[in-house]
Amino acid sequence: MAAAYLTHQQKVLRLYKKSLRHIESWCIFRDKYRFYACLLRARFDENKHEKDMVKATMMLKAGEEEFWANQHPQPYLFPDSPGGTSYERYECYKVPEWCLDHWHPSEKAMYPDYFAKREQWKKLRAQSWDREVQQLQAETPADGPKSEVLPPARREGDLPPLWWQFVTRPRERPM
Amino acid sequence: MASRALAHCMRSVARASARLNHGNVLTRSACAPLASDQRALSVLSCGQRTRWTDLVRISGPSVHLCRHYGDLPPLTLENIKERVMYVLKLYDKINPDKLQTSSHFMKDLGLDSLDQVEIIMAMEDEFGFEIPDAEAEKLMTPEEIVQYIADKKDVYE
Numbered sequence: 001m002a003a004a005y006l007t008h009q010q011k012v013l014r015l016y017k018k019s020l021r022h023i024e025s026w027c028i029f030r031d032k033y034r035f036y037a038c039l040l041r042a043r044f045d046e047n048k049h050e051k052d053m054v055k056a057t058m059m060l061k062a063g064e065e066e067f068w069a070n071q072h073p074q075p076y077l078f079p080d081s082p083g084g085t086s087y088e089r090y091e092c093y094k095v096p097e098w099c100l101d102h103w104h105p106s107e108k109a110m111y112p113d114y115f116a117k118r119e120q121w122k123k124l125r126a127q128s129w130d131r132e133v134q135q136l137q138a139e140t141p142a143d144g145p146k147s148e149v150l151p152p153a154r155r156e157g158d159l160p161p162l163w164w165q166f167v168t169r170p171r172e173r174p175m
Numbered sequence: 176m177a178s179r180a181l182a183h184c185m186r187s188v189a190r191a192s193a194r195l196n197h198g199n200v201l202t203r204s205a206c207a208p209l210a211s212d213q214r215a216l217s218v219l220s221c222g223q224r225t226r227w228t229d230l231v232r233i234s235g236p237s238v239h240l241c242r243h244y245g246d247l248p249p250l251t252l253e254n255i256k257e258r259v260m261y262v263l264k265l266y267d268k269i270n271p272d273k274l275q276t277s278s279h280f281m282k283d284l285g286l287d288s289l290d291q292v293e294i295i296m297a298m299e300d301e302f303g304f305e306i307p308d309a310e311a312e313k314l315m316t317p318e319e320i321v322q323y324i325a326d327k328k329d330v331y332e
Contacts, residue, residue: 009288010308010312013288013289013292013308013312014308016289016292017292017295017296017308017311020292020293020296021296041289041293044289045289048287048289077305078299078303078304078305079303079304080304080305081304081305084305171329172327172328172329173329
């Protein structure tokens with residue numbers, strides 16, 4: 001999503017998704033949930049061909065208010081989602097990769113292949129860093145970046161900017 | 176999700192009966208993912224356990240023990256792809272014959288953006304983690320969904 005504002009379609013889809021999730025929290029039996037989900041889908045479908053944006057926005061506003069009135073007090077959240085039970089639970093075990101450089105040589109000797117490869121990757125990173133910074137400086141507008149999205153690599157044989165952070169990001173569930 | 180757990184239980188029970196060693200450990204790991212309403216399977220595995228305890232004394236242990244401690248079985252790319260295609264075939268607005276990994280939801284399969292939201296929600300339910308809206312609206316083919324899940328879950332990193 002490039003711009004900071006959501007389009008009407010995106011707002012409608014988000015309302016649809018969260019109202020389905022709250023219906024799922026209210027109707028715990030699957031067949032009952034399916035029935036009310038189909039009803040909701042029919043309600044969204046009959047208005048989806050509205051061309052008048054003013055009316056569509058008024059309907060969206062009414063929909064949001066109805067959602068707020070009927071929301072579940074404790075909706076079902078997935079464990080990994082914000083507010084869930086296991087959200088950021090393993091954050092403390094996600095060690096940054098530069099700690100590998102601080103290992104004792106005897107510990108590093110236990111994994112010689114890995115550390116040899118790591119040296120090559122670090123050389124590659126050192127080589128491509130200047131070009132990445134150049135590309136980012138060229139592509140960022142004067143007031144500052146508009147969004148967090150990073151541009152892809154533009155030239156052939158070049159690596160995308162700040163690839164090292166992405167490649168060496170910690171695992172989902174650290175060992 | 177339930178069908179996958181059931182298939183995994185059947186496979187682990189079949190594997191356990193082939194190995195004849197450490198019957199107790201394997202039934203424990205087979206019983207672990209069982210839900211409370213799958214009573215038939217638990218009866219089956221309880222019945223087999225009594226047979227294995229007699230045979231355990233005979234052969235010596237040389238089996239690689241792997242305890243999952245209530246964790247799900249590890250994901251592989253093929254497994255993710257299988258599950259994604261299975262869920263998509265269950266959806267009634269998709270023709271299962273025309274479905275392929277590269278079929279676009281809007282262009283090839285003629286689905287709506289509301290349908291795409293429902294599909295993403297089904298994927299969230301299948302794999303048990305939330306896909307945020309900003310990234311969900313970009314996932315338009317099963318291939319992209321598989322890649323996104325593999326990216327999030329560090330499969331074949």
